Amino acid sequence: MSVAAPVPRAPATGAVLRRGLGVIWSGIRTEPRPFAVAVVGSVLWAAATVATAGAVGWLTDHVIEPSVQARAVTAAGLWTIIGVLVAILAVNVLGVILRRVYATIAGFNLQARYRRGVTRQYLRLPLAWHHAHPSGRLLSNAHSDVEATWQVFNPLPMALGVIFMLVIAGGMMIVVDPFLAFVGLLVFPGLFAANLVFQRAMSPRITRAQELRAEVAQVAHESFEAGLVVKAMGREDEETARFRGRTLELRDSLVEVGRTRGTFEPVIEAIPTLGTLAVLGVGTWQVSRGDLGAAEVVQMAYLFSILAFPVRALGWVLAELPRSVVGYDRVQHVLRAQGGMSYGHHAAAHTAAPASSHLDHVTYTHAGETSPTIHDVVLDVPAGSTTALVGPTGSGKSTLTNLALRLVDVDSGTARLDGRDVRELGRGEIPRVATLVPQQTFMFDDTVRGNVTLGEEATDDSVWAALRVAQAEGFVAQLPDGLDTMIGERGGSLSGGQRQRIALARAVWRSPRLLVLDDATSAVDPSVEQAILAGLREASDGMTVLVVAYRMATITLADQVVYVEHGRVVDRGSHEELVGRCQGYADLVHAYAREAAERAAVERHEEEAR
Structure with a gap:
């Protein structure tokens, strides 16, 4: 795990001339x-x-x-x-x-070369490094520091x-x-x-x-x-x-x-x-x-x-x-920042079959913290299954998804994809197999089509099919230019639920063998969420789904539910089994159910008032 090094200060005054000549010689070469x-x-x-x-x-x-x-x-x-x-x-x-x-x-x-180098390094460094460095400082490094x-x-x-x-x-x-x-x-x-x-x-x-x-x-x-x-x-x-x-x-x-x-x-x-x-x-x-x-x-x-x-x-x-x-x-x-991930030379399995994911006694500690965020977790996501991660806020659910997709590396233990250690896979192999839809969706200042395909070649039919599964076909068809509508910076012209559905279509379009949803439908209506989950169910013959779930509609559709507390797996099984034997899980899902009922009542009251 990388730990952020302090930002360097200026060298001693007497060394400026010598160091400056060194910088000049580097540029000349x-x-x-x-x-x-x-x-x-x-x-x-x-x-x-x-x-x-x-x-x-x-x-x-x-x-x-x-x-x-x-x-x-x-x-x-x-x-x-x-x-x-x-x-x-x-x-x-x-x-x-x-x-x-x-x-x-x-x-x-020289400025162009170094800006490209800084940008490539940003993309290479793991999320743990980025979490320790403010975005404004990184922008300054790539722009004003290179220019200076x-x-x-x-x-x-x-x-x-x-x-x-x-x-x-x-x-x-x-x-x-x-x-x-x-x-x-x-x-x-x-x-x-x-x-x-x-x-x-x-x-x-x-x-x-x-x-x-x-x-x-x-x-x-x-x-x-x-x-x-x-x-x-x-x-x-x-x-x-x-x-x-x-x-x-x-x-x-x-x-x-x-x-x-x-x-x-x-x-x-x-x-x-x-x-x-x-x-x-x-x-x-x-x-x-x-x-x-x-x-x-x-x-x-x-x-x-x-x-x-x-x-x-x-x-x-x-x-x-x-x-x-x-x-x-x-x-x-x-x-010169350290902490970049090393990659192996193995390719992911070339098959259309669903992928399996397994975390074997993994432990992980966030940068700057002394106690582990994840403690000796064993998590098995069988191929073709739908697994729901349920737990209180801050229990480590999102961190587990990041470990499964190797967005961060485990401190100890092993994360496996199709039975192979993810560290043995080559660069770009995991994204070819698995896709994440985070809760905080990011939209580019581009068209709907560009945000779904991210610049890859695609037919209109394939894009519409992905939007259909994500329940986004209807509102996209009503946009002024359909798939070619510009949605503004960060998707500012769309609602939060619409952005989430386009992000989900972005993942579905890639036909991943492992789809990871980190509370990816939190901003959509429950009825729309049920339609999305049903569409995923129909389209998941070649897909394994790992979902961080907060709503009962999501939890009850899962083949297995994994209950997490304080970075540990407390219990696993079906929803009915956990409700009957795990008090913490039962209290949590009952709270989810009460919250959903209260929200539905408020919506009915507002509808009647209109």
């Missing part, structure tokens, strides 16, 4: 081709940008100064200026296009191009004048130091903001899911206040992130400008002494001015690293 093209484009852009400074110096020395001295601009000189700048511009534009397009491709490919992880790939190719640019620019500066290059290059250690301090300051703030995003998503998801309860209990104001509290925390956290960014970014932006001023000041002094020409000073100053903005890309990468590391850790918490 995953998407090498588009990333390589983006880097090539960034190098072209960097080379063209630096070449612009060299071209400006060369044009100043060979075209502009002679033209100024001659007080005339020749056509050849003008075309030289245009030709050189247009050629450099073309390379620059090509580099920018390659860098941006392929960096975007790499980033979104790979957002760093947007500025990353540009930052690598900037490093290439700095190497070329440094070489050019040294060639022009080593002393002036030394003065200018003193700027960059200060720039990197400022970025490092910035990254350290941002790390805890980004971490907290990312955690709060998940909490806001969790509260919002609970509010939407519990909309009926909130309205029925008049808790709109309290739920709004709860959501407001989380959103205000997120707002304050994001404001703190923005305040930190707003404090550091002007400093980081000013440092290259200070370098440009220093180069101009020292360069002017050297020109006055005759050590340098004006063209060299213009070239150096221009080079620093065009480096001021691109160098900020390094800061962008460093600023994204804390968020990237936090998102990566939260996603890896899902991808």
Whole structure:
């Protein structure tokens, strides 16, 4: 049995840079081709940008100064200026296009890959794991955490191009004048130091903001899911206040992130400008002494001015690293989660005969609980029979059905299907044989047909036949588009009983050899329930039925009744036998009968009043 691990916190501040580089390297190995093209484009852009400074110096020395001295601009000189700048511009534009397009491709490919991986992991992990993790947090893992992880790939190719640019620019500066290059290059250690301090300051703030995003998503998801309860209990104001509290925390956290960014970014932006001023000041002094020409000073100053903005890309990468590391850790918490079910290689029996189910001394404990939910239960469901599980609320009936279908694994003992341990069956073999209809039915935002077949190919006749058994044919025929009627999110346009009948038709359409009903007719009228059970009886020649029952109509149709209390099987036999010898069972079914009689009386009174 898996136990939920705590959601990871951000790594220590000193480890952020190392961990962030590890995340980047993982992404590069995953998407090498588009990333390589983006880097090539960034190098072209960097080379063209630096070449612009060299071209400006060369044009100043060979075209502009002679033209100024001659007080005339020749056509050849003008075309030289245009030709050189247009050629450099073309390379620059090509580099920018390659860098941006392929960096975007790499980033979104990584996001898509990891979202698919997270979703596959959600489907692989057992129900016990999902019960320990809020849905809102899982949604945040698949969306905002994945996005945060790979957002760093947007500025990353540009930052690598900037490093290439700095190497070329440094070489050019040294060639022009080593002393002036030394003065200018003193700027960059200060720039990197400022970025490092910035990254350290941002790390805890980004971490907290990312955690709060998940909490806001969790509260919002609970509010939407519990909309009926909130309205029925008049808790709109309290739920709004709860959501407001989380959103205000997120707002304050994001404001703190923005305040930190707003404090550091002007400093980081000013440092290259200070370098440009220093180069101009020292360069002017050297020109006055005759050590340098004006063209060299213009070239150096221009080079620093065009480096001021691109160098900020390094800061962008460093600023994204804390968020990237936090998102990566939260996603890896899902991808590395343990507790997934292992499957054997055996196939279920290929036959149309009813299946048998057997629980042999099984014990099961829910995650986070210390005492077992199911204690040493032996439950035999013979092939072709109808077995009713009866017991008080919380006695473990639904858990027994989950164990029989291997929705969760037993802690000890064995669950068997057709005599074979369910753990020896291959993936997908149990759903091919057995189908569950839970009490809380789920409808997709799809047509009636889509909700019955779940996208599989089917003839209209087969769908109508399943709806007929589930007593849903009548109301579906009256819908505007029949089988092709859209029923809305979670089947919002249908009543609870109608949703249950479509869910039952979904199971019947698959012609299961074992049909498990977990109080699957609780929302339908007793008369409709009797018709459904009669239809199942007629259609169950090749079907075994295990039903969690609360109504007498269901219980009396069963071949055997199993009475459960506190996770133990207390007695089993026919309804008549249990009524005569099991006091707990007799009290419970008499309470069911009284409740049904009172409900029928109320319905008759309402009918007479109408």
